[in-house]
Amino acid sequence: EVIVLETPAEAGAFVAAHIAAQVRREPTFTLGVATGSTPLPVYEGLRAERDTGTDFTRMSAFALDEYVGLPAGHPESYRAVVDREVTGPLGLDPARVRVPDGSAEGIETAGERYEAAIEAHGGVDLQLLGIGRTGHLGFNEPGSSFGSLTRVKTLTERTRLDNARFFDSLDEVPIHCVTQGLGTILRARHLVLLAFGEGKAEALAAAVEGPVSASMPGSAIQLHQRVTVVVDEAAASQLR
Ligand code: F6R
Numbered sequence: 001e002v003i004v005l006e007t008p009a010e011a012g013a014f015v016a017a018h019i020a021a022q023v024r025r026e027p028t029f030t031l032g033v034a035t036g037s038t039p040l041p042v043y044e045g046l047r048a049e050r051d052t053g054t055d056f057t058r059m060s061a062f063a064l065d066e067y068v069g070l071p072a073g074h075p076e077s078y079r080a081v082v083d084r085e086v087t088g089p090l091g092l093d094p095a096r097v098r099v100p101d102g103s104a105e106g107i108e109t110a111g112e113r114y115e116a117a118i119e120a121h122g123g124v125d126l127q128l129l130g131i132g133r134t135g136h137l138g139f140n141e142p143g144s145s146f147g148s149l150t151r152v153k154t155l156t157e158r159t160r161l162d163n164a165r166f167f168d169s170l171d172e173v174p175i176h177c178v179t180q181g182l183g184t185i186l187r188a189r190h191l192v193l194l195a196f197g198e199g200k201a202e203a204l205a206a207a208v209e210g211p212v213s214a215s216m217p218g219s220a221i222q223l224h225q226r227v228t229v230v231v232d233e234a235a236a237s238q239l240r
Helices: 008-025 040-051 078-090 107-121 157-166 182-187 198-209 217-223
Strands: 002-005 030-033 060-063 065-067 126-129 151-154 176-179 190-195 227-232
Touching: 002 008, 008 040, 008 126, 008 190, 008 227, 040 078, 060 078, 060 107, 065 078, 107 151, 107 176, 107 182, 182 217, 190 198, 190 217, 198 217, 198 227, 217 227
Parallel strands: 002 227, 030 060, 030 126, 126 190, 190 227
Antiparallel strands: 065 176, 151 176
């Protein structure tokens, strides 16, 4: 299902209202959180839902990915972003908010440990996703296997340049990340893919309507039974 709304704020409020309704029915709901700019309007919407009485405090969360090797507490680490945008404001129990471990020590087991944590928890109910201009989901760049699980990956130069806006310089953008695999993402019970702005139009159209191919990681969503795509008009502009 593709839903086109006028602005990112409207899209965020729409998705947040859906999540809040689920959480009111099932307080131990598990949300898969993404980072980057795209999901921020959803988190704003969730804070508005909190203000009007939805209790999120029993919800759990699993993040999609994390940079490797940023110093602990770095404000642009995805752990810090999730804490700032979601855990703190919604009052989640920090013990129920998981982010892949991007610290250099033990990096070789970070993927396995994260998969085990998701599995022991019973999986993710709704996974929020953004899409990169390369078509990546999480940091699964073109060529990633549709069966892949959480593992260490190298960021493409395109993605490092795109993410440099969050750092003081390109040199500070990590080279590696730990990301859920496409196979991990496809196990979530509901996928919600968001995209805003013209810069995403081409990748979005290829993901939604193009051939299913490892050269377009976003096209993996076509293999899932329950996907909602929520976009603004600019991002929808290349859909047929
Ligand atoms: C973030 C993530 C990435 C982003 C994508 C889009 O956790 O995994 O796939 O969703 O890079 O980034 P933004 O939203 O900043 O355009």
